[in-house]
Amino acid sequence: MLKHISYLDNIPSTPGKFKMEKSPYVHNKLRWHSSLMKLSVWSFIFLALIFIFFYRSPSSNPLPQDPSRRSLRAHNWGGPAWEKRARSSARIRSHDGISVLVTGAAGFVGIHVSTALKRRGDGVLGLDNFNEYYDPSLKRARQALLDRSGVFIVEGDVNDSTLLRKLFEVVAFTHVMHLAAQAGVRYAMENPSSYVHSNIAGLVSLLEACKSANPQPAIVWASSSSVYGLNSKVPFSEKDRTDQPASLYAATKKAGEEIAHTYNHIYGLSLTALRFFTVYGPWGRPDMAYFFFTRDILKGKTISIFEAANHGTVARDFTYIDDIVKGCLAALDTAEKSTGSGGKKKGPAQFRIYNLGNTLPVPVSDLVNILERLLKVNAKKKIIKLPQNGDVQFTHANISLAQRELGYKPSTDLQTGLKKFVRWYLGYYSGGKKAAG
Numbered sequence: 373m374l375k376h377i378s379y380l381d382n383i384p385s386t387p388g389k390f391k392m393e394k395s396p397y398v399h400n401k402l403r404w405h406s407s408l409m410k411l412s413v414w415s416f417i418f419l420a421l422i423f424i425f426f427y428r429s430p431s432s433n434p435l436p437q438d439p440s441r442r443s444l445r446a447h448n449w450g451g452p453a454w455e456k457r458a459r460s461s462a463r464i465r466s467h468d469g470i471s472v473l474v475t476g477a478a479g480f481v482g483i484h485v486s487t488a489l490k491r492r493g494d495g496v497l498g499l500d501n502f503n504e505y506y507d508p509s510l511k512r513a514r515q516a517l518l519d520r521s522g523v524f525i526v527e528g529d530v531n532d533s534t535l536l537r538k539l540f541e542v543v544a545f546t547h548v549m550h551l552a553a554q555a556g557v558r559y560a561m562e563n564p565s566s567y568v569h570s571n572i573a574g575l576v577s578l579l580e581a582c583k584s585a586n587p588q589p590a591i592v593w594a595s596s597s598s599v600y601g602l603n604s605k606v607p608f609s610e611k612d613r614t615d616q617p618a619s620l621y622a623a624t625k626k627a628g629e630e631i632a633h634t635y636n637h638i639y640g641l642s643l644t645a646l647r648f649f650t651v652y653g654p655w656g657r658p659d660m661a662y663f664f665f666t667r668d669i670l671k672g673k674t675i676s677i678f679e680a681a682n683h684g685t686v687a688r689d690f691t692y693i694d695d696i697v698k699g700c701l702a703a704l705d706t707a708e709k710s711t712g713s714g715g716k717k718k719g720p721a722q723f724r725i726y727n728l729g730n731t732l733p734v735p736v737s738d739l740v741n742i743l744e745r746l747l748k749v750n751a752k753k754k755i756i757k758l759p760q761n762g763d764v765q766f767t768h769a770n771i772s773l774a775q776r777e778l779g780y781k782p783s784t785d786l787q788t789g790l791k792k793f794v795r796w797y798l799g800y801y802s803g804g805k806k807a808a809g
């Protein structure tokens with residue numbers, strides 16, 4: 373340290389007049405120290421940049437990032453114009469309307485629920501991370517459609533707690549329709565962490581924001597028929613066991629139901645889970661069988677139809693999107709207010725779980741026959757054994773609870789619903805000109 377002072381003493385107050393010491397020792401030492409300082413400064417800047425890049429919002433979540441979400445790092449929100457747009461989108465325009473934050477608004481169910489709410493004069497603000505699980509251009513097309521009906525979609529992730537806090541600051545939402553999720557039963561074997569990220573961490577992040585919001589919103593969210601797993605008692609009733617999930621996807625949805633119960637119990641959040649049964653229709657998800665069967669039949673590609681052991685039929689309680697939308701709106705309309713405030717429970721709050729199905733299971737082979745007739749193309753088919761990757765043999769909803777309490781009454785059969793889907797599909801992909809993802 374003393375040595376240090378001694379050579380620093382040689383530096384004149386006017387740098388231009390600095391005279392270099394002749395001694396090579398001092399000269400080298402000075403050069404060495406100044407290089408060291410430069411190196412330290414650059415190292416500091418470099419480390420600071422790394423820190424900002426990796427730890428800034430929107431990832432306040434410590435879980436590893438799903439690669440499909442890498443593109444989401446850019447911060448796409450904030451500023452007065454953005455706030456004005458968000459407020460205007462969420463403004464209630466009917467006398468008894470509600471103001472709803474719809475997560476996953478650029479998703480399949482999201483676009484339909486948002487449109488229906490907006491149409492009846494409710495305020496709607498969307499949130500979506502536009503991840504690349506399936507063709508993002510389809511999500512962008514849904515966004516453009518919502519934009520035309522006055523629904524703004526904020527680009528961001530439900531795991532971004534800073535963004536969620538901001539949204540609740542800007543708008544006093546009465547309700548949250550939580551549809552953002554990592555969907556798909558079989559993909560869970562390929563990318564398990566994406567299910568934990570969206571369906572567990574994302575749900576907790578959302579519920580944390582809701583519990584702290586003032587007023588606390590009522591929350592309706594998408595669970596899944598897959599929670600029934602290996603349950604063999606049919607039709608599936610809400611009272612049946614759901615402790616035998618057959619896929620990680622199902623397990624994360626089941627975990628979501630338990631997490632929801634905790635937030636209801638501790639914070640007085642009003643929570644309603646809707647167990648959707650294989651929802652299909654226009655603007656649907658390209659990862660679902662009815663969608664990629666249509667694409668592959670038109671391309672002349674062979675499709676695989678699953679069959680259970682001993683030639684057992686694989687069937688689904690396919691449910692048309694318009695029926696699901698009615699169920700979602702009824703759930704929002706009958707949701708009681710949350711009872712907490714300032715993050716504290718004031719009294720017991722509503723906790724509900726409903727099946728939303730069609731209550732008419734159809735074998736997958738029948739689904740294919742209907743598509744062949746509608747597309748006027750014979751499918752190239754191969755029958756293969758139901759893979760052991762998360763699929764269950766059949767689903768069948770008992771919907772009497774939803775019927776009684778929500779007035780839910782599905783009215784579209786598979787033939788009618790698929791006809792509407794095929795019409796949309798052919799229009800959207802304009803005879804195969806656009807590549808169906």
Ligand SMILES: O=C(O)[C@H]1O[C@H](OP(=O)(O)OP(=O)(O)OC[C@H]2O[C@@H](n3ccc(=O)[nH]c3=O)[C@H](O)[C@@H]2O)[C@H](O)[C@@H](O)[C@@H]1O
Nearest residue numbers: 555556557596597598648649650660661676677678736763
């Ligand atoms: O109801 C639900 O809870 C779930 O419904 C669907 O899951 P799934 O019923 O498996 O829907 P698809 O993947 O479209 O499969 C439909 C049927 O086609 C069968 N399938 C699928 C793919 C294939 O190549 N061949 C085939 O026969 C499946 O075994 C299943 O019986 C959704 O993908 C899930 O996100 C949702 O949560």
